[in-house]
Amino acid sequence: MDEVLAYVAELVAFAIIVFFIVRYVVPPVRKAMQAQQEKIRIQIERAAETEKRLAVAEAKFADAQVEARQEAAKIRDNARADAQRIVEELRAQADREVERIRLRGEEELANRRQHLLRELHAYLGQRSVEVADRLVEEHLADAGARSATVDRFLEELDAMSARDAAAQPSLVASKGES
Structure with missing residues (x-):
């Protein structure tokens, strides 16, 4: 019992x-x-939104490059047409003018490209820092997350350096074509 x-x-x-x-x-x-x-x-929604913004920025950058190349081509075509209409005595002067216009167009194209690259890098850097700041603050709230975050960050740095090293020959080749 x-x-x-x-x-x-x-x-x-x-x-x-x-x-x-x-x-x-x-x-x-x-x-x-x-x-x-x-x-x-x-966080997933924010990451998707950031990816969309990046894709839009990359598309705008690509469009700007195409437009700049077309504009440079138009400048060269106009200079050639002008050179053909100029009389023989002024041919040397016209050739110098065409060359000056072409160089100015290429310089302007290079300046625009650099300006767009700087803006894009600054924007992406700012957005990356903001997203990274939020992610770091949230993930570093506990010790396990801090350890995992540091390990993942180091792996990403290794991957980025490997990509940059692989991309260097193609960047050098594309600068040589310009």
Whole structure:
């Protein structure tokens, strides 16, 4: 009989413990999990938005390059047409003028390209710093996340340096064509 009472008492104590856990522990844990899921969802949305902005900026940059090349081609074509209409005595002067216009067009094209690159780098750098700042603040909230973040950052740096090293020959080749 004492064993049955002890078993019932243990069962009642277990039921009380389960009740308190379900009543007072599970809801805050569930809320914390939902809050964390919401933060992750927001971060994913922000990352997608940033990717879209980057794609738009890259498209604008590509369009600007095409437009600048077309403009340079028009300048060269106009200079050639002018050179053909000029009389023989002025041919040397016209050739110098054509060369000056071509150089100015190329210089302007190079300046525009550099300006666009600087703007794009500044914008992307600013956005990257903002996103990185938010991500770092959120991830460094606990020690496990800090350790994982540092490891992942080091891996990304290694990957970026490998990509940059692989891209260097193609950049040198494309500068040689310009």
